[in-house]
Amino acid sequence: MLTSRELRQKYLDFFVSKGHKIIPSASLIPENDPTVLFTTAGMHPLVPYLLGEVHPEGQRLTSAQKSFRTGDIDEVGDRWHLTFFEMLGNWSLNDYGRKEAIEWSFEFLTTILKIPVEKLAVTVFEGDSDAPFDEEAYKIWQGLGIPAQRIFKYGKKENWWGPAGTIGPCGPDTEMFFINNQEDCGDNCGPSCSCGKYVEIWNDVFMEFYKNEKGEYVKSDRRNIDTGMGVERVLAVLNNLYDNYQTDTMWPLIEKIEDLSGHEYIESPEVTKSMRVIADHIRSAAMVLGDDRHIVPGKKDQGYVVRRLIRRAVRYGRNLGLKQNFCSQVAEEVVKIFVDVYPEVTRNHEFILTEMAKEESNFRNTLENGIKNYELRIVNLPTGGILSAKEAFDLYQSFGFPIEMTVELAKEKGLAVDVAGFEEEVKQHQSLSRTGAQAKFKGGLADQGEMSIKYHTATHLLHAALRAVLGEHVAQRGSNITAERLRFDFSHPEKMTDEQKKRVEELVNGAIATNYPVTFSEMTVPEAKTLGAIGIFDDKYGNKVKVYSVGEPQEPPRAHENALTFSKEICGGPHVTNTGLLGKFRIVKEEAVSAGVRRIKAVLE
């Protein structure tokens, strides 16, 4: 069994033997970088040097870096994603290039760690209109003995890094995967598949492009190498363990949780998941608290993340019957694990335990009151009833109830919660408090009355029906909703006939009568397009958009047309949960707005 200590040491020694200098882990809290809350990778503290600053230790560096990714919090519970993890890395600051980087990665994996070549698969950048296929990387891997069928080519989504902002250094990368002993899950199984057969362990990034203000990718005059390897994942696959949690920097936490709760890690999928979340969250919270910056749980920034981690751990603890404070006992194990590895953790030992216990006690107090309050709210709900978005939001707002907890408590009583509505409430609240003026400016959207929400959903039905009756050229040009009516502007060259209007009404009322569920999923814009979602595709969207489906729920990336889906549309919501709630739809007026644009006013009765 290779230990984490041995792995870190072997890695650093290996790169020292290739002329690298060891640099210590930087703080988890980035210095002079207000754009992110945490250090997300080994390269993060090196950004100024990658951009051209001279590094005091030279051009070849290596480190074991504490890393934290808030973006992975929802993945926690699976086998491979943690919020806090350790990243081993080596860098070339305008020194060596791909050949050395890839060859050394390969040498370390196969010679030092003795991973059989057959267990490795790699990916390289396939090229697109911005940058060419990374043929060099492909050939280097082939030359090292990786056969073509285990060298996969992917586009930017998988094999391109950066830039970190809108402009800056970026470039193709090549990722290394460990192949687990399991079958392909299907035709398209490969490293980008999440079935668990391929575990990504290492990424070599070739930062040799620069994205400029015009959005062009130009070859940079600097060539940097940035690599990152996850300690927990490598230890797991190397030691033939099923997941990150069985490695030596996590297993003592699981054992502690087993002791405290009397449950066994492998007892059931629910128990496994709860233990994973608790172990991950307490470890991460302890590592942030253990940083010399002395972050305390609180209402904003890093403090808020720590608070959220501890509260989630407490709530998952409830699943295991843990009703007394337990977090600091688990955190004690974290301190033991990282003693001598990250000396600050030992230095801040007391601080970690006290802050952890304080936050847990605070939360437990409101938690108990919250549960009482919750029970009052549901007392009149029949079995199968729905706790409204507003009530779920009150619990969240006043008692810090994470929505998952409300859902779970409801489930125990045979109730459901309007989660989509809750998420809307949170979003509305956030944008209201963040930019009150902006929210007001949006007018219609700030009006969250029940009728407006109904009209909002009715608008989706109308849009889909118009396309079905008039043709695919129909696209939204504008929409305005009040509590009394909807108004919808769309592209269409001529006045609608009475027959067409009637048909549209029939389709919409048919959808209402079918009582379709209204659901949404989040996906990227290209995924939404593949899915055939309609709506306004424009630049205001970030990486992810919401697609509302009327009919069978859609998960990305299922690309096929689905006959059971009445409408799929990119939209921020909110919507009713079922079309049956809408009443009867009637078109009141159809008129011209401008050349090629028509307007419909319609009501729900």
Ligand code: ATP
């Ligand atoms: P994935 O696609 O699996 O989420 P990634 O592409 O986000 O990984 P990189 O940004 O390339 O990962 O990070 C480099 C290495 O760090 C990965 O190869 C992996 O070994 C490790 N790593 C990344 N994210 C995590 C995480 N959430 N938990 C544990 N290890 C991680």
Ligand code: MG
């Ligand atoms: Mg990656």
